[in-house]
Amino acid sequence: xxxxxxxxxxxxxxxxxxxxxxxxxxxxxxxxxxxxxxxxxxxxxxxxxxxxxxxxxxxxxxxxxxxxxxxxxxxxxxxxxxxxxxxxxxxxxxxxxxxxxxxxxxxxxxxxxxxxxxxxxxxxxxxxxxxxxxxxxxxxxxxxxxxxxxxxxxxxxxxxxxxxxxxxxxxxxxxxxxxxxxxxxxxxxxxxxxxxxxxxxxxxxxxxxxxxxxxxxxxxx
Amino acid sequence: xxxxxxxxxxxxxxxxxxxxxxxxxxxxxxxxxxxxxxxxxxxxxxxxxxxxxxxxxxxxxxxxxxxxxxxxxxxxxxxxxxxxxxxxxxxxxxxxxxxxxxxxxxxxxxxxxxxxxxxxxxxxxxxxxxxxxxxxxxxxxxxxxxxxxxxxxxxxxxxxxxxxxxxxxxxxxxxxxxxxxxxxxxxxxxxxxxxxxxxxxxxxxxxxxxxxxxxxxxxxxxxxxxxxxxxxxxxxxxxxxxxxxxxxxxxxxxxxxxxxxxxxxxx
Amino acid sequence: xxxxxxxxxxxxxxxxxxxxxxxxxxxxxxxxxxxxxxxxxxxxxxxxxxxxxxxxxxxxxxxxxxxxxxxxxxxxxxxxxxxxxxxxxxxxxxxxxxxxxxxxxxxxxxxxxxxxxxxxxxxxxxxxxxxxxxxxxxxxxxxxxxxxxxxxxxxxxxxxxxxxxxxxxxxxxxxxxxxxxxxxxxxxxxxxxxxxxxxxxxxxxxxxxxxxxxxxxxxxxxxxxxxxxxxxxxxxxxxxxxxxxxxxxxxxxxxxxxxx
Numbered sequence: 001x002x003x004x005x006x007x008x009x010x011x012x013x014x015x016x017x018x019x020x021x022x023x024x025x026x027x028x029x030x031x032x033x034x035x036x037x038x039x040x041x042x043x044x045x046x047x048x049x050x051x052x053x054x055x056x057x058x059x060x061x062x063x064x065x066x067x068x069x070x071x072x073x074x075x076x077x078x079x080x081x082x083x084x085x086x087x088x089x090x091x092x093x094x095x096x097x098x099x100x101x102x103x104x105x106x107x108x109x110x111x112x113x114x115x116x117x118x119x120x121x122x123x124x125x126x127x128x129x130x131x132x133x134x135x136x137x138x139x140x141x142x143x144x145x146x147x148x149x150x151x152x153x154x155x156x157x158x159x160x161x162x163x164x165x166x167x168x169x170x171x172x173x174x175x176x177x178x179x180x181x182x183x184x185x186x187x188x189x190x191x192x193x194x195x196x197x198x199x200x201x202x203x204x205x206x207x208x209x210x211x212x213x214x215x216x217x218x219x220x221x
Numbered sequence: 222x223x224x225x226x227x228x229x230x231x232x233x234x235x236x237x238x239x240x241x242x243x244x245x246x247x248x249x250x251x252x253x254x255x256x257x258x259x260x261x262x263x264x265x266x267x268x269x270x271x272x273x274x275x276x277x278x279x280x281x282x283x284x285x286x287x288x289x290x291x292x293x294x295x296x297x298x299x300x301x302x303x304x305x306x307x308x309x310x311x312x313x314x315x316x317x318x319x320x321x322x323x324x325x326x327x328x329x330x331x332x333x334x335x336x337x338x339x340x341x342x343x344x345x346x347x348x349x350x351x352x353x354x355x356x357x358x359x360x361x362x363x364x365x366x367x368x369x370x371x372x373x374x375x376x377x378x379x380x381x382x383x384x385x386x387x388x389x390x391x392x393x394x395x396x397x398x399x400x401x402x403x404x405x406x407x408x409x410x411x412x413x414x415x416x417x418x419x420x421x422x423x424x425x426x427x428x429x430x431x432x433x434x435x436x437x438x439x440x441x442x443x444x445x446x447x448x449x450x451x452x453x454x455x456x457x458x459x460x461x462x463x464x465x466x467x468x469x470x471x472x473x474x475x476x477x478x479x480x481x482x483x484x485x486x487x488x
Numbered sequence: 489x490x491x492x493x494x495x496x497x498x499x500x501x502x503x504x505x506x507x508x509x510x511x512x513x514x515x516x517x518x519x520x521x522x523x524x525x526x527x528x529x530x531x532x533x534x535x536x537x538x539x540x541x542x543x544x545x546x547x548x549x550x551x552x553x554x555x556x557x558x559x560x561x562x563x564x565x566x567x568x569x570x571x572x573x574x575x576x577x578x579x580x581x582x583x584x585x586x587x588x589x590x591x592x593x594x595x596x597x598x599x600x601x602x603x604x605x606x607x608x609x610x611x612x613x614x615x616x617x618x619x620x621x622x623x624x625x626x627x628x629x630x631x632x633x634x635x636x637x638x639x640x641x642x643x644x645x646x647x648x649x650x651x652x653x654x655x656x657x658x659x660x661x662x663x664x665x666x667x668x669x670x671x672x673x674x675x676x677x678x679x680x681x682x683x684x685x686x687x688x689x690x691x692x693x694x695x696x697x698x699x700x701x702x703x704x705x706x707x708x709x710x711x712x713x714x715x716x717x718x719x720x721x722x723x724x725x726x727x728x729x730x731x732x733x734x735x736x737x738x739x740x741x742x743x744x745x746x747x748x
Contacts, residue, residue: 384605
């Protein structure tokens with residue numbers, strides 16, 4: 001591999017790590033905001049997500065240039081193509097985070113502390129853990145470590161799913177009557193974003209597994 | 222049908238080869254048989270006047286040596302010219318002439334040198350003999366040099382020029398060195414060729430019974446003497462002729478083997 | 489300013505019925521790698537060999553137009569087609585070096601090979617020769633492999649090593665422009681990668697023009713690419729633009745493999 005080619009590949013990887021870290025940061029702030037039920041804190045999470053779209057477009061253009069100039073093969077090809085798809089997944093995760101913030105800001109005070117303490121906070125914590133694992137997967141080049149981290153990610157994402165279901169039951173119990181039902185649906189839809197972010201993390205993880213370990217590419221529905 | 226034809230052709234070729242080999246074996250056998258029995262050490266210590274072959278062997282080598290001193294430089298320079306400098310029609314003409322000269326009857330060359338050297342000098346001489354041999358040698362050297370140089374890849378010349386070397390430097394430093402083995406072998410083989418010639422020497426140097434280093438007189442020659450001795454009725458002369466033939470054959474064989482050895486070692 | 493400017497250049501081989509190159513206009517940028525790509529017979533090697541007047545080895549070729557080489561002392565461009573004297577030719581070829589497709593080590597020691605051009609240019613001092621030979625070999629990533637057998641014949645080296653030796657030989661003269669004529673087409677992939685890395689390193693000090701059959705090679709290493717077809721220059725531009733957004737359809741057809 002030419003030095004310039006491997007340097008450029010590293011640069012692209014680092015830019016993606018930066019974006020993933022931004023999303024991780026935003027979700028951490030959200031977590032803290034949920035714990036304190038602090039609306040301002042929740043809003044400030046948006047800071048980390050600024051200019052996401054233009055950043056991912058820039059990375060995409062760099063990747064196109066690499067494909068045109070270097071005709072990568074085998075592992076290099078898998079990696080470049082995976083990174084190309086990963087930027088999309090991260091962009092979606094970022095937009096999910098924004099919707100999460102928007103939805104929560106309006107309704108977090110409506111929920112009772114039990115729901116928040118017992119379900120919402122752990123769920124978001126699990127999501128944050130998934131994001132941490134993803135960043136670690138982006139940084140490692142060892143295929144064994146990638147496999148290990150992926151397994152951890154699988155567990156984390158399914159935990160988030162389970163917690164969301166419990167959360168859902170708890171919220172429904174709180175809905176007093178049919179008029180407030182609409183409001184609580186909105187609350188649920190906001191909280192569901194956290195689960196979606198975890199899904200996106202798993203998709204990124206699957207793509208990285210394909211890149212570093214091999215097999216066929218398959219992003220689950 | 223084709224299979225049968227194959228077998229017939231194979232059979233005929235094998236038989237022809239065997240016939241050729243048989244004659245070769247027969248010649249060698251006879252030569253070795255008749256020659257070895259007359260061979261003894263004193264032949265190398267005495268001159269013909271005393272019944273030995275020393276002056277003839279030395280004389281043959283000296284004339285071939287002088288011929289080489291003339292023929293090799295001229296032939297190599299002509300060969301280099303043909304391959305490196307010449308162009309177009311001119312080159313083809315010279316190459317064709319050289320090829321024709323290679324098959325010129327050696328006795329004609331002898332007659333030619335008689336006319337241009339022996340007559341003005343009022344007599345036969347070693348010089349005339351050497352000149353005749355060199356005329357035989359030149360076309361062979363031209364041919365060898367030309368061919369060996371043509372085997373050197375074009376890129377090697379271009380690489381030398383691309384570094385700023387002038388044409389003659391590229392030829393001297395690189396091309397000749399690259400063709401060195403082939404050229405050396407060719408020169409050796411051309412020497413082996415002329416050392417066994419008789420006809421060019423018949424009227425030019427004749428031969429002599431005495432040891433001589435005076436090239437302005439008739440000069441001792443192994444090949445011409447074999448002819449003379451073979452025609453002599455006395456049986457001792459005949460035996461001497463056999464011994465001389467054997468020695469001559471061995472000389473040519475040794476030089477040829479040396480040529481092969483060099484090719485295999487460096488090639 | 490480019491190191492070489494090819495202006496309206498045409499070339500006809502001796503007694504050929506038609507021109508091999510027609511009105512080529514092309515700059516060779518300083519300290520950059522410019523690659524010439526195109527199908528067989530398009531004239532890219534012919535063009536490259538004109539840049540160090542290699543065609544002058546064979547008589548009766550015809551040139552038209554100008555080949556302007558930058559004179560680094562007075563910053564002016566001089567037409568190398570005006571060169572007629574022997575010593576000017578020698579000077580040209582020491583400023584514009586060439587590496588061929590087939591590695592061409594001379595039948596002499598590794599040291600003598602690299603020192604050959606230096607000796608021709610008049611350098612006799614043993615220390616200076618030794619230093620420059622070492623520098624050239626280090627600059628060609630070969631020194632480590634041959635430092636203990638500098639006096640052995642160069643013919644014993646492997647194909648990739650021989651090609652690096654040829655590069656060292658040319659680099660020893662500290663040329664301004666190096667011309668590579670398909671330098672890796674006779675080599676295995678690993679030697680090819682090594683030579684490509686070497687060429688990319690070299691462009692820091694030397695401008696480079698490379699003819700290649702291998703498009704991926706051109707896209708990997710060159711800064712500028714020129715696409716030629718049947719003796720014409722079809723398109724010239726930054727490599728990224730040529731391989732991502734070519735302007736001419738012919739260029740696009742060639743790059744995507746639709747013809748040639």
